[in-house]
Amino acid sequence: MFVITLTYVVPVEDIDALMPGHLEWLDRYYADGTLLASGRRVPRTGGVILARADDRAALDAVLAEDPFHKAGAAGYDVVEFAPSRTAPGLEGLLPAT
Known part of the structure; x- marks a missing residue:
């Protein structure tokens, strides 16, 4: 599993001009x-993707x-993690056992 943060540069x-393709x-x-999952950062400086x-x-x-990425409009930071617990209803995020 990965958490990606985008930062607009x-x-x-x-960004708005590139949004339809994104x-x-x-x-x-x-x-x-x-x-x-994905969405805008608040304030609108980028986004977050799971x-x-x-x-x-x-x-x-x-x-x-x-x-x-293709337009060089955002930087990407990627964190990999191994989920071990979730809230009820999100069990599908856990690795298969």
């Missing part, structure tokens, strides 16, 4: 199960397709 107007990218990877991937290289390949 261009004006928000440039949303299509999100939809594609929600559909295949890679992305689990993702599942086989390994860091596979995740990096997915992130490289993001229009924000």
Whole structure:
């Protein structure tokens, strides 16, 4: 499991212009199960994504397709973690035993 924080490195107007493609990218990877949650940071300086991937290289390949990444509009910080507990209803985030 990975937590990705995006930090915008261009004006928000440039981000807004890239947003339709970014949303299509999100939809594609929600559909295949890679992305689990996402949203804007508050204040709007970037975003946060919760993702599942086989390994860091596979995740990096997915992130490289993001229009924000392709345009150099955001920086990405990635933290990998192994969930061991969840709140009720989120058990699907735990690894299969």
